[in-house]
Amino acid sequence: MKREKTRFSALGPAALKKSVLMLNPVTLWRNPVMFLVWVGSVLTTLFTLDFLVRHSGEAVFTGLISFWLWATILFANFAEALAELQGKAQAESLRATRSDTMAKLVVGDEVRLIRSTELKKWDQFLLSPGDTVPTDGEILDGAASIDESAMTGESAPVIREAGGDRSGVTGGTRVLAGELRVAVSANPGETFLDRMIALVEGAKRKKSPNEIALSILLIGLSLIFLVVVATLPAFSSYFKTPVSPTVLIALLVCLIPTTIAGLLPAIGIAGIKRAFDANVIAKSGKAVEVAGDIDLLLLDKTGTITFGNRQAVQLLPAAGVSREELARAARLASFGDQTPEGKSVLALAETLLDDHSPVSGVTPVPFTPQTRMSGADSSEGSFRKGSDDAIESFVGHPLPEDVRKTVTGIAQSGGTPLVVVCDKRVLGVIHLKDVIKPGLAERFKRLRAMGVETVMVTGDNPLTAGAIAREAGIDDFFAQAKPEDKMALIKKEQDKGRLVAMSGDGTNDAPSLAQADVALAMNSGTQAAKEAGNMVDLDSDPTKIIAVVEIGKQLLITRGALTTFSVANDVAKYFAILPAIFIVNFPALGVLNVMKLATPETAVASAIIFNALIIPALIPLALKGVAYRPIGASALLRRNLLIYGVGGILAPFVGIKLIDMGLVAIFTRMG
């Protein structure tokens, strides 16, 4: 779907306003590290006011520090506000399509027109061609062709019908043909879309498990730095070198991991939003996170790996029969056949013959469970196609040796052979086969590189299943599977400690979806499936789960990279501030001023300005996410450690030095 990319210029002012409102300490308390900065900001502001009242020259330095401390919080708030507004803007753009529609509510025997926003769960409404679906629901009666392009961007209409696995309708889509009676699946404010909006809203947002663990670590580190800074006045008094509270606060703020603490909420929200960019609605932040951990991906064969139906791919004539003769016979035998397989035989034969003219003078003989054949009768004879044993009983003698060999060959390769006869004469074999969706093999290879194993689940016999698995590049397959087997398979793998992902749409899938660690439900699927899954794909594309795994990994990498960067930054800030404090009494410590910062004041100010500016500098990375490459865990770690670890140690040395030079230039100009 082509949603408008929300422009920064549109959200910037709103985000700025929101970030000022978020200076409220009650809100900030949710983020203890930033709360510490808030305390520091308030204290330095009070010091500045005090110096101003007393006309002390220290007001300039203290004021400067105070200003940049407030800026640090504002920048962090801005990151969160921007991420939140971006996510909401996207959700709102979707919701806008459904808010102003009218619904034909069924009340007893009559139908009443009400606003879609007044619909409650379990209410029933009617849909006719041309109607916009007022809200998410499940079809109770009828079948219809529906245009879902507003939701999915897919222009081809889809069929939705009662009773099957494709009984869900989505608010905002349009009925093209057919009549439906639909039950509302969620109260207003509780639809998946509403839930997603809640996920990105700062105040209501629940932290994901990994985010909680990381927050605890950040608090632990902050406690350590708090005691480091709190004991420094005692040390400095022993060395008879007084240190101002402003400098102590600046040191504390530089050391506590403000960068990652400031960006952490934005990273989480952006992860959910990235899933949404892929048209996947995550029901929790945890779902996106766990997606990165998946070890095993269960994929249904039909509809996920292969197109739904078998297709004719080859015509293999019997000895003494020409290919044209077989093609003609196959065409006649399939002429009245409306099954997808039959249509594909017709299409293949017509391509081979280059003859698309209508056939006349034949009587179609449809497939029956008794004959297990279909075909047509014409003046030239009775053309039939069917399985080898059905044909054998039709012709009354075993198949010729060469045809038998062809049949066995096709069966062994995982295909389905259909033997074609005209009266008693065996003409050849049609090779029907599952056609694998293009591009899957590369995606499975990518998954393997990520450490995700793929398993195909199918009702087919092991021979067919194995052949398709090999062709699609799937690691393993589970053949002759019944719906309940999938559940058992998931449990078995989970007992081995593996995390399992799957996608599904049917009511049969619901228990497995609930059991799987990551479960992507198709939006076209039943309500039960959508409730059981922890993500819903608006495009109803089962292979989307692969993209979801990458989004999860990207989220975790971004979190780790920025944490590493944040902690590594501390080294340079120490080298800026600590010598500055003691250098007056101990000139020998000048050696530690490796950046050759101009004065103790500019050194402290440069460090705190760098600490503030690094947050907005990293906002784009936090929102976009660190790129994920499936190059193996070791290579990935080495790469990211170099960039964010070693880079994190070096970058602030350069940054602080540049800011110091800038400050010196400004102060010299000002005199």
Added chain:
Amino acid sequence: MTVLDWMQLILISLLIGGGAPVVGHYLAWVFTGPRIAPERWIHRLIGVDPDKPMDWREYAGALLFSNALFFAAGYSLLWAQGRLPVNPRHIAAMSPEVTFNTAASFVTNTNWQAYVGEAQLSNFSQMVPITFLMFVGANTGMAALVAILRGFARSGTAHVGNYWDDFFRFFVRAFLPACFAMALLLVWQGVPQTLSTTVVAHSLEGGSQTLILGPVASLEAVKNLGTNGGGFYNANGAHPYENPTPLTNTLELLGMLTFTASLPFLFGRLTGRSRQGWALFATIMILYALGLGAVEISEKGPNPLLAPAGIAQTTSPLQDGGNTEGKETRLGITQTSFFSNTTMAATTGAVDAAMDSMNPLALMVYFSHMWLNEEPGGKGVGFAGLLKEAILAIFIAGLMVGRTPEFLGKKLEAREIKLAALSLIVTPFTVLLLTSVGVTASFGTSSMDNPGPHGFEEVLYAYSSGNANNGSAMAGLNASTPFYADSIGIEMLLSRYLPLLPLLAMAGALARKRIHPVTAGTLPTDTPLFVALLVGFMLLVGLLTFFPGLMLGPILEQLSLMKGLSF
């Protein structure tokens, strides 16, 4: 460095590298093999059921209960010293604060000594309360570690083993026999083992000297093998009766590493991941070797302040060069560097030279070893600390491979991180807060003999030593005052149990967790890259925590020395 220095270096390194896997595998048998008769006798004697599986709370409960008993027993015996037998010199009991400090010090495997052994303890006290606490303190750390290792090895259970079973297995099959053998070797080299208390020696000048004797060899053996460090004599390993020859010096430093350096291999066996064991051994040895190199360079170098006095500080056929002040000439610089780096790395705290006289760079290494306390660190607890560091390093860096972090197949979640962080913050809190009191309050500064950075270092060192359960001292600080004796005593107890309990709780949480299989997406933790990451993480976090202390202590002292400044 001379050829002889290199030969010692290579030989001792080979002994460490070759011996550690052997001992580690032996320990694996100790903890997993069938119980042997003497263990059953002891269990029956004290009436415990060694087969009862314990969850972490029961395990920690038994550990704390036993340690409280050990502490009470040790304290009472020391308190009653004057009324107890084997005290022909009629030595009276020590002051209450020093008695408390000593009992706390020895039960926590610290062996900080606020007393002078040969003057203030009877032979009974040296043999019974002191040696007893040395055994049980070290044994406790070992048992705790095995429980923690089970947390990593097991899944789907709340049980982490049986404290009494672990305690006596190690004692009977490893600790006691090793100490016995070591004591015999020391006696062979001339270390006294006797119940007589004095001998009179006649010197060449015709004067006479009364030398204190006692059961030194037995105490010396457990002192080093148990990474205890409390000496029979105040001069500790520098005293010729404790450490008469370069061979005993080598034996003693190897003794400190015998069990501690072998723990990665015990870990490898118990978790079935021997490559991981090697990776952790490499981590330990890299930090150990970095320290050794720095100490050797530091002490082979001269003290710049002595140069104007015309003192020869270079190596010549007649003397070992470098900073020889406070070192024993019978051992030389390299043996001293080896011993002191080992005693600090394994947080034993035994010394064979005056730490106060070391050059600042060497002191920086000693501080680092105490703050990290994990290369290999004290018996059992050091290695447990290393696992905690690994968990924290993996938690941050592991995210960068795109999975929620896991170590040895166990997912690291909020609970593990909370417990690891709790364990981590004990060191900065105790060391920094107590030092800040020590260097400012009058009852703290009154004990200081040196001004400037050196005086600061002495206080910082005392609290770092107490925190690390190391026990060595820089001297130059009168630590037997009520303030220091009580504050260090309390610090030793807090620093022993506060970091250990969260790690036991973590073991309890980990034992329940599933072990996730390894995939191409799993962060490998047994590669050189991981070792580099872990070493880098430990140094970074240590540096960030203690940079002010490092800068105002050894760095300022070194920079001042180079400028010829003194305080």
